[in-house]
Amino acid sequence: MEEVQLILTGKRRGSFVIQDGEELLGEMVLGISSRYLTVYHTEISPKAEGKGLAHQLLTTMVAYAREHSLKVIPMCPYVHAQFKRHPELYDDVWERANQLPG
Numbered sequence: 001m002e003e004v005q006l007i008l009t010g011k012r013r014g015s016f017v018i019q020d021g022e023e024l025l026g027e028m029v030l031g032i033s034s035r036y037l038t039v040y041h042t043e044i045s046p047k048a049e050g051k052g053l054a055h056q057l058l059t060t061m062v063a064y065a066r067e068h069s070l071k072v073i074p075m076c077p078y079v080h081a082q083f084k085r086h087p088e089l090y091d092d093v094w095e096r097a098n099q100l101p102g
Contacts (some may be wrong), residue, residue, distance in 0.1 A: 002020070015028055024045065025047075031068070037061070042058075
């Protein structure tokens, strides 16, 4: 299994991915602007569930946001739930003004 990789398109969109060779095991879809990183969706392959890959994607995404001084808009239910569950870990990057309701 490979490490998390960031793949960006020319349209300020991209994803963090985890692959095993050519097989996609996990993906976190996002958009990046000059101030924000918006996470839209996180998906883990059924065969890779329960192995901590979603957390690995989350950790890498947060480190990237911190490194680039970006605020994270968690549109993804998984990321939003983790931010709410552990605000002490994510307060510095969490953009609450644009968050999901609830």
